[in-house]
Amino acid sequence: MENFEARAHLANGQIHDTSLAATKIRFMSNDYIVTVGRDITQQKRQQKDLENSIVAAELANRSKTDFLTNMSHELRTPLNAIIGFSSLISEQVHGEITAPKYIEYADDIQDAGRHLLHIVNDLLDMSRIEAGKIDIYLEAFDILETYEQIERLLRERIIEEGLKTTIHPPSQPLLVWADISRTKQIMINLLSNAIKFTPKGGEIHVFAKAKDDAPSPFPSKTPASA
Structure with missing residues (x-):
């Protein structure tokens, strides 16, 4: 018989969980039971x-x-x-x-x-x-118009802090291909931090421009060789 569990009652009144292994051996024409015990009280508690x-x-x-x-x-x-x-x-x-x-x-x-x-x-x-996943819904939208919507949402905070916002628009409409809700949340976080860390009466400058060497993010409707 191997690896069975039992509860050992000690002389001091404590009760310990014990893992026992027992086997029968024959020695000098007599049969004996040899038992080995291991205290597993801590293991059982864990x-x-x-x-x-x-x-x-x-x-x-x-x-x-x-x-x-x-x-x-x-x-x-x-x-x-x-x-x-x-x-x-x-x-x-x-x-x-x-x-x-x-x-x-x-x-x-x-x-x-x-x-x-x-x-x-x-x-x-x-x-x-x-x-740990979030769906992304891509669409084309004007990044400046989207920012203006965000600024209107935070208008009262801007007024309370006595701040002035100055937008430096791109030379032509700047369309992006992205998830507009995620983009709005990023803009809210950025503008909220700008409001928080700009001294009262200060000015927040907003720039939007495309990188000259950036590839177009929009799905192509013509062959790549065209």
């Missing part, structure tokens, strides 16, 4: 701790999933309402809006709502979170 950690991790993961599922409904519902009502205002469905600035603000609300909804959708896609 194994139990590991099992408890696994259970705790599974519970935490289940709680995370439940939280994100609930957040899906709680965030998407008001976001869709914000996007929908701001669209009605922007399109002047129920009457003309005499102040053009209000239409601009409605457009800004739509842009902010759609961007936030896109972020929420990413957070709620558990398969991509667990795999």
Whole structure:
């Protein structure tokens, strides 16, 4: 008989987990049982701790999933309402809006709502979170127009800090082929840092230009030899 476990009760009252190996031997016409024991109390304790950690991790993961599922409904519902009502205002469905600035603000609300909804959708896609992957949707867009949308979103912070922004536009429209939502998030981070680290009353300069030797990022519609 080999490698079986038992609990050893010591003289001092302690109980230890023990791994035992026993075998029968014959010596001088007599049969004997030889037993070797190894104290595995610490090993069993570590194994139990590991099992408890696994259970705790599974519970935490289940709680995370439940939280994100609930957040899906709680965030998407008001976001869709914000996007929908701001669209009605922007399109002047129920009457003309005499102040053009209000239409601009409605457009800004739509842009902010759609961007936030896109972020929420990413957070709620558990398969991509667990795999560490995010889908990229490529499209062509004007990088300067996109920046201007971001600046409008952060307008109040810029005003609060007494900052001035100066845009140095390219000589011609600069189109890029990228994921516009990811690009917007990068721009938000960059402009937020510029606002944060620029002294009050300072100025933020924004440049956009294409590298002269950069290959075109757009899919070619003509043969490469053309």
